[in-house]
Amino acid sequence: DQQVxxxxxxxxxxxxxxxxxxxxxxxxxxxxxxxxxxxPAEGPTFLISISSIKDKNxxxxxxxxxxxxxxxxxxxxxxxQPGDSAVYFCAAISYNQGGKLxxxxxxxxxxxx
Amino acid sequence: GAVVSQHPSWVICxxxxxxxxxxxxxxxxxxxxxxxxxxxxQSLMLMATSNEGSKATYEQxxxxxxxxxxxxxxxxxTLTVTSAHxxxxxxxxxxxxxxGLHEQYFGPGTRLTVT
Numbered sequence: 001d002q003q004v005x006x007x008x009x010x011x012x013x014x015x016x017x018x019x020x021x022x023x024x025x026x027x028x029x030x031x032x033x034x035x036x037x038x039x040p041a042e043g044p045t046f047l048i049s050i051s052s053i054k055d056k057n058x059x060x061x062x063x064x065x066x067x068x069x070x071x072x073x074x075x076x077x078x079x080x081q082p083g084d085s086a087v088y089f090c091a092a093i094s095y096n097q098g099g100k101l102x103x104x105x106x107x108x109x110x111x112x113x
Numbered sequence: 114g115a116v117v118s119q120h121p122s123w124v125i126c127x128x129x130x131x132x133x134x135x136x137x138x139x140x141x142x143x144x145x146x147x148x149x150x151x152x153x154x155q156s157l158m159l160m161a162t163s164n165e166g167s168k169a170t171y172e173q174x175x176x177x178x179x180x181x182x183x184x185x186x187x188x189x190x191t192l193t194v195t196s197a198h199x200x201x202x203x204x205x206x207x208x209x210x211x212x213g214l215h216e217q218y219f220g221p222g223t224r225l226t227v228t
Binding site: 034036041042043044045046049089093099100101102103104105106 | 117119145147155156157159162204206208210216217218219220221222224
């Protein structure tokens, strides 16, 4: 059972425009949601997180929105830069369930100059 | 931010041999470390959760006798792939979080190739 889903395997955006990466989940017990950026043959790099009690968290060009009723979160990158091109993973964590991260499948973002 | 290192970054070994991968938290103490593997163009699959001073908790389908995990100190966890086979070839990544940290910090990964 895939508890965290990223239904878009890839996304292509023009430089300077907004990138919106989406993530859906099924487990209402998740405490935190996190976004990671990953380059090939490297470990994921933490980007931004949001507590389940919040609906928005912003850090520079990155904003994460959480819609608990829809069990949906999204990562907005504005403005998008070519260096943002990477695979983005959505992840969720529940402390009552061992605190382990549950990852989505990832979305490959390509930002074209 | 918190730094996690892994060693080696890549390793090639012959079928039947064992390989040890180290994961270290460099500037914080990690009460819990996690081991993942990733196949090409797939998500990260959690293999096991490692708590300092206790036995690791393995995910369903992961052979604990094949993937030995030791978390001997608050800054070091090791994963030993025993009697490696070509199908064990993968990208192994560790992560660590300390008390109060809900963000997990990942190591750079280890590429294992079994010939």
